[in-house]
Amino acid sequence: MIDVVSPKVPLWRxxxxxxxxxxxxxxxxxFYxxxxxxxxYMPSQKQTTALQHRMNSSDTQTEAAP
Structure with missing residues (x-):
């Protein structure tokens, strides 16, 4: 019978x-x-926050108007 010896990998590897x-x-x-x-600080984020701020301020003005 042939003995098959499996190669041992060093533990540190x-x-x-x-x-x-x-x-x-x-x-x-x-990275993800x-x-x-x-x-x-990204320009697209500044634009969206400015747009949201304008929308929120216009909403509060329309609620206070009547």
Whole structure:
């Protein structure tokens, strides 16, 4: 019978792969959050906040008018 010997992977290599995978996942999560959330300093966000402010102020003026 032939004995099949499985090659043993050094323990430090498997730990390095696990650590690299964890750091990769963390990086991707932070990158995803940074892409999805627009900051206040972005021009599109300034325009939407200005538009919302105008809409809210016009709503309060129309409610106070009658």
């Amino acid at each position: 498997s730990k390095a792969v696990i650590i690299a995978a964890i750091f990769s996942c963390l990086f991707l999560v932070f 959050l940074a892409i999805n959330r627009e900051s206040d």
